[in-house]
Structures are given as structure tokens and as C-alpha cells.
Amino acid sequence: MEQYLLANVSRYQSLVQRFQPQRPTTTENKDVADCSNIVVAIRIRPILDHEILSGQVPAIFPRSESGVVDLHELKRVIRGQPTLNSSAFRVGNVFGADCPTKTLYTNLLQPLLPSVWEGGVGTLFAFGQTGSGKTHTISGLERLLAETLFDGAWTTQRKLYVSMFELAGNSAYASRAPFSILEDSFGNTQLVGAQELSIKSKSEFLELIENATSFRQTAGTEKNDGSSRSHAICRIRAANVSPGISEDGILYLIDLAGSEAARDLANHSADRLKETREINISLSILKDCIRGIASTTGTVKKGQKGPYIPFRQSTLTKVLKHVFDPSGIRNSKTAVLACINPSFLDTPATKNTLRYAHMLCSTEIKYQAAEHSPAIPKSWSNKFIRSYITKELHQAVILTCEKSGNPVISPSILAPHESGAQLLAIPLNKFIARCLRTKGVTESQAKAFHAKLWRLHIDSTRASGVGHKGEIDTIEQVPISGESVLSVTRISTRDLMSEGDLRTFKDRIRPGMVVRCNAAANFPGSSSQEKLVMILCPQNVVGKNMKDALGNEVNPSYCLEKTELTGITHQRYLCALVLSGGLADSYEVSIWRQIVVDLSSMETEVSLEYDPATRYYHIC
Ligand SMILES: Nc1ncnc2c1ncn2[C@@H]1O[C@H](COP(=O)(O)OP(=O)(O)OP(=O)(O)O)[C@@H](O)[C@H]1O
Numbered sequence: 001m002e003q004y005l006l007a008n009v010s011r012y013q014s015l016v017q018r019f020q021p022q023r024p025t026t027t028e029n030k031d032v033a034d035c036s037n038i039v040v041a042i043r044i045r046p047i048l049d050h051e052i053l054s055g056q057v058p059a060i061f062p063r064s065e066s067g068v069v070d071l072h073e074l075k076r077v078i079r080g081q082p083t084l085n086s087s088a089f090r091v092g093n094v095f096g097a098d099c100p101t102k103t104l105y106t107n108l109l110q111p112l113l114p115s116v117w118e119g120g121v122g123t124l125f126a127f128g129q130t131g132s133g134k135t136h137t138i139s140g141l142e143r144l145l146a147e148t149l150f151d152g153a154w155t156t157q158r159k160l161y162v163s164m165f166e167l168a169g170n171s172a173y174a175s176r177a178p179f180s181i182l183e184d185s186f187g188n189t190q191l192v193g194a195q196e197l198s199i200k201s202k203s204e205f206l207e208l209i210e211n212a213t214s215f216r217q218t219a220g221t222e223k224n225d226g227s228s229r230s231h232a233i234c235r236i237r238a239a240n241v242s243p244g245i246s247e248d249g250i251l252y253l254i255d256l257a258g259s260e261a262a263r264d265l266a267n268h269s270a271d272r273l274k275e276t277r278e279i280n281i282s283l284s285i286l287k288d289c290i291r292g293i294a295s296t297t298g299t300v301k302k303g304q305k306g307p308y309i310p311f312r313q314s315t316l317t318k319v320l321k322h323v324f325d326p327s328g329i330r331n332s333k334t335a336v337l338a339c340i341n342p343s344f345l346d347t348p349a350t351k352n353t354l355r356y357a358h359m360l361c362s363t364e365i366k367y368q369a370a371e372h373s374p375a376i377p378k379s380w381s382n383k384f385i386r387s388y389i390t391k392e393l394h395q396a397v398i399l400t401c402e403k404s405g406n407p408v409i410s411p412s413i414l415a416p417h418e419s420g421a422q423l424l425a426i427p428l429n430k431f432i433a434r435c436l437r438t439k440g441v442t443e444s445q446a447k448a449f450h451a452k453l454w455r456l457h458i459d460s461t462r463a464s465g466v467g468h469k470g471e472i473d474t475i476e477q478v479p480i481s482g483e484s485v486l487s488v489t490r491i492s493t494r495d496l497m498s499e500g501d502l503r504t505f506k507d508r509i510r511p512g513m514v515v516r517c518n519a520a521a522n523f524p525g526s527s528s529q530e531k532l533v534m535i536l537c538p539q540n541v542v543g544k545n546m547k548d549a550l551g552n553e554v555n556p557s558y559c560l561e562k563t564e565l566t567g568i569t570h571q572r573y574l575c576a577l578v579l580s581g582g583l584a585d586s587y588e589v590s591i592w593r594q595i596v597v598d599l600s601s602m603e604t605e606v607s608l609e610y611d612p613a614t615r616y617y618h619i620c
Pocket residue numbers: 044045046048128129130131132133134135136137221224226227228229256257258259339
């Protein structure tokens with residue numbers, strides 16, 4: 001088709017010149033909702049020198065009428081001259097080829113900052129086909145952001161913590177070290193094991209960006225020599241310097257990997273095909289989520305069944321949960337940037353990008369703030385939590401059956417200004433230290449009160465379904481570049497597995513997998529009945545002179561080792577232990593206590609959910 005288009009370029013240009021714009025057609029003409037929480041824009045990159053040299057010409061033209069673009073395709077006909085097929089799309093803001101990144105910063109990124117400042121979540125993500133300018137735009141925006149973040153106000157009133165990470169398939173990496181993306185009991189996404197650095201200056205931030213860029217997986221594609229083969233995410237957490245005012249604000253800048261059309265895959269190796277397939281799967285789940293929120297408008301009310309949005313189906317959409325979760329209660333603002341390659345050879349991919357941009361444009365979904373309920377501690381105000389402490393503990397003293405009540409812990413010392421969610425998020429040792437400042441209160445009393453508050457919280461999340469323990473999501477046919485994936489069934493934090501994949505977890509073994517083992521016999525101090533939970537270590541975590549739990553020196557080749565012994569294959573893996581924590585059903589990951597385990601001792605795969613408040617994990 002490319003040869004045909006290039007051979008007919010003069011006819012194409014003369015047809016485009018004669019084109020008379022009309023109002024956008026029916027399906028593409030829906031009025032764009034004035035949505036306050038999702039802003040959509042497109043950026044058309046300039047046509048590049050090598051594209052001009054190969055005879056390519058632009059196919060997309062912004063109209064003077066704001067937010068509308070015309071896309072022209074040359075249509076092959078069986079007899080006679082090719083004709084022009086034109087479509088108009090209304091897509092919110094349009095940034096043309098001559099528009100500097102600074103204008104995008106002012107219009108898209110800067111407006112997200114006030115809500116992040118007030119404890120909300122701001123997200124800007126760029127999507128589009130490979131070579132359409134996503135990395136160029138996001139790296140430019142990150143540099144402009146560095147100027148703003150360190151100009152005074154932000155750093156005097158907030159502490160900034162930055163994590164830079166990549167998602168490849170369903171795995172997450174920070175500086176090539178794998179980590180897990182889990183959902184906590186507040187329904188928030190947590191990056192478990194990813195490094196978060198405190199950043200105090202522009203130069204530190206820029207250095208971190210450079211560093212992350214050097215780690216990013218890239219490869220040549222048909223359309224881009226330095227194509228990003230993973231989704232790159234910069235997450236900035238703005239923590240309050242003064243306690244108790246608001247939650248930490250979060251800002252995400254996301255540069256998605258580019259989709260590749262089936263016809264561009266011809267020269268790919270098997271590994272590259274697998275990688276492209278994984279990218280396309282995560283992007284098609286993202287598109288499912290976009291379709292899901294586009295199918296509803298208005299406010300999702302409490303108790304009302306929202307649209308089905310499969311955001312738990314990929315790590316990418318788990319990270320973007322706050323954008324897509326209809327039961328979300330955090331103030332979330334999102335800017336979506338569709339990047340466009342203007343060449344007339346790429347009109348099918350461009351049309352697809354524009355369709356999704358338009359779909360999001362017509363979407364208005366507002367999430368309601370959490371309504372106060374005495375049964376939901378995370379919805380409690382400071383006033384309510386203080387009266388709860390007084391009443392509950394007083395009641396416990398009267399009944400004398402609770403060790404949490406005598407003497408009554410001072411509410412003004414335990415929760416001077418915290419809301420229920422903020423009090424739950426205080427680490428256990430800090431919570432106990434605050435309780436002990438009331439004269440006569442004992443440590444066991446403080447722990448009992450903490451456990452009581454947490455029990456109430458966990459019960460409330462179970463009742464509302466937040467935390468999503470063990471329910472099963474099903475997605476139907478997901479189209480990917482002409483193919484489709486079979487329906488997928490999975491449990492929240494586990495691997496994405498295709499239905500019909502009959503492999504057991506032992507055939508899918510990978511670093512970072514969490515398994516339950518009957519390995520107690522190898523482990524000193526444990527009873528022979530005890531089951532251990534452990535995380536399979538990646539090869540590169542074994543340092544020099546490391547000893548395992550038995551005191552033996554760890555040979556790095558133990559990791560993912562496979563040996564033949566008297567005709568039987570032994571596969572032995574170095575694992576980090578997950579040990580029981582202080583509270584019931586709570587666990588700690590003890591990376592430095594390691595054990596070498598035979599595959600035959602592993603019984604099942606389990607998943608861990610991190611609880612940032614107690615710093616413990618729960619096993620699902
Ligand atoms: N606004 C722009 N002005 C000038 N050059 C641009 C612009 N946008 C992109 N480019 C150039 O186009 C090429 C492809 O851009 P980029 O790598 O950002 O694409 P991408 O969408 O991130 O691709 P992939 O998905 O394959 O990673 C690069 O050479 C880049 O310098």
C-alpha cells in the first residue's frame with residue numbers, strides 16, 4: 001500500500017487542495033463535554049527530514065475552528081483514479097507542528113499542579129503509534145516541570161519524592177530492578193519495592209531523569225530507530241511538610257510505548273514479537289478502559305453500578321487506576337495527549353489514535369468524595385475520630401472486657417489534626433508512641449486499640465469491595481491490530497494468563513513471583529508443619545559473600561539453577577522470606593533472610609498486598 005500511496009502522491013495533494021471542509025460527521029460530531037477532570041489534546045509532530053526525502057506528505061490538517069482536525073486518506077479504487085476519504089475529528093485542544101512544548105506545558109501540565117498541591121492525583125499520559133513524538137514531548141515536559149517544582153513555593157511547603165520506573169509486559173522495573181504493583185486496603189496503587197528518592201533541586205531531578213532514560217528499553221522499529229519498548233512513568237509525590245493538612249499529592253507523567261501495526265512486524269525476531277504483543281495487550285486494555293469510561297457520563301453515585309472498566313487487567317491500568325476506577329474517591333485530574341505522526345502513510349494508525357482521543361473528549365465522569373460513615377474509618381473527620389476515641393475507649397472501660405480502654409487515650413495527643421485515613425496511615429510504632437504519651441497507657445493497650453481500628457477499616461473495605469481481594473475480572477475479546485486475544489481470567493495481583501493456558505505456576509516461574517512452600521524442613525527454628533511464603537529473587541540481587549538462612553555462602557548460580565542429578569532435574573531457586581509480622585494476618589518481607597528452595601517444595605503461587613499504614617503485607 002505504501003508504494004501505491006507514494007506513486008499517487010501528486011493526485012493526493014491536488015485532492016487535498018480541493019477539499020472543502022464540512023461540519024464533522026455524525027459519529028465524530030458529538031459535542032465535546034466540558035469535562036473538568038479529563039482534558040484531551042492532540043500534538044501533531046512536524047514531518048521529519050527523512051520522511052520528506054522519501055516523498056511523504058502530511059495527511060492531517062488542523063482547522064481554524066479550535067479543536068477540529070481533518071484527516072485525509074487516499075482510497076484505492078478498482079477502476080479509475082484513487083479518491084479522497086476525509087474525516088473530521090473534534091478532539092479538544094490541537095497543538096500543531098510548529099507549537100513549542102512550552103505551550104503544552106502551560107495548557108496541559110501546569111493546570112494539574114494546584115490539585116496535586118491540595119492532595120489530589122494529577123496524571124498526564126501520552127499515547128500514539130510508534131514514532132509519533134511521545135518521548136520527545138514527555139521528556140520536554142519533565143524538563144519544564146523541573147523549572148517550576150524547584151522555584152520556591154513547592155519545596156518550602158512540600159517535600160518531593162520521585163520514582164522513575166518502567167512497565168514492560170506485566171512486570172515493573174526501576175533501574176532494571178523488578179518490583180511489584182499492588183493495591184492497598186485504601187484502594188490506592190502502591191509501588192512495592194520501587195526506589196523513591198527525595199529530590200531537593202532541579203539538578204537532582206534532571207539527573208534522575210537522565211539516569212532513568214539511560215535504563216529505558218529501546219529498540220529500532222520500522223517507524224522509529226530509538227523506539228521505547230516499555231511504558232516509562234515518572235511519579236512525583238508531594239508530601240506535606242506540616243502534618244495533617246492533606247494527603248500527599250501525586251503527579252504522574254507517563255510516556256507510553258508506541259503501538260505497532262501488524263504490517264510493521266514482518267522483520268521482528270520472536271522476542272521482539274513477544275514484546276510488541278505485550279505492549280499491544282496493555283494498550284488494548286487501556287483502550288478498553290477508555291471505552292468503559294466513555295460509555296458513561298456524569299457522576300457515579302454511591303451504590304450505583306458503574307460501567308465495567310477492566311483496570312485491574314494490566315500493570316499499566318493498575319497504575320492508572322485513579323483515572324479509571326468509578327468507585328475512586330480521590331480528587332483526580334488527567335490530561336491525555338494523543339501524539340500524531342502526520343505522514344499520509346500512517347493514516348490508519350492516526351485515525352485509531354484520533355478515535356480514542358475523541359472518545360475520551362466526550363467523557364465526563366466525576367468521582368464523589370467519600371461520604372462520612374461511622375462504619376468506614378477512612379471517611380472520618382478529625383472531629384469524629386476524636387469523639388470515637390473518647391467514646392469507644394470509655395465504653396471499653398465500662399465493660400472492662402477490652403484491654404484497649406483503660407485509661408482512655410487522649411484524643412488530642414493521638415490525633416491532633418488527622419482524619420481517619422491519615423490516622424490509619426500512621427506507622428504502628430508512631431501510633432504506639434503517641435498513645436504512650438497519655439499517662440498510664442500501656443503498649444499492649446495501644447496495640448489493642450490500633451488493631452481494633454484496623455479491624456474496623458478492613459471490615460469496611462471488605463464490605464465495599466475496595467481492595468478487590470480475590471474477585472475475578474473477565475475481559476471479553478480484545479482486538480489487537482487485527483488479531484484478538486482469548487478472554488483472560490485472572491486474580492488481581494497475579495500474572496496475566498490467557499484462558500486455555502494450562503501451565504501451572506511452576507512452568508511460569510519468574511523472579512518476583514510469590515510462592516507458598518513446604519520448605520520448613522530446610523529452615524532452622526520452624527516447625528515441620530509450617531508453610532513458608534517467599535519471593536523468588538532475581539539473579540542480580542545476590543551480592544558478594546552473601547549467606548543464606550542456613551549460614552551457607554550463597555552462590556549466585558543458585559538463582560534459577562537447574563541441575564541433573566541421577567537422571568532427575570532439580571530446579572533450585574534463591575528466595576527471600578516473607579515472615580509473620582506483629583499483627584494477625586500480617587507479614588514482613590525479609591529480603592536479607594534468604595533460603596534456597598527446590599521447585600518440588602513449592603506448593604502454590606500466592607499474591608501479596610502491601611498495607612502502607614502498618615508497613616505489613618497481607619497474603620491473598
Ligand atoms: N515536536 C517535535 N519536533 C521535532 N521533532 C520531533 C517532535 N516530536 C518528535 N520528534 C522526532 O520524531 C522522532 C520520534 O519521536 P519519539 O521518539 O518521541 O516518538 P515516540 O512516539 O516516543 O516513539 P516510540 O513509541 O517508538 O518510542 C524523534 O526523532 C524525535 O526527535
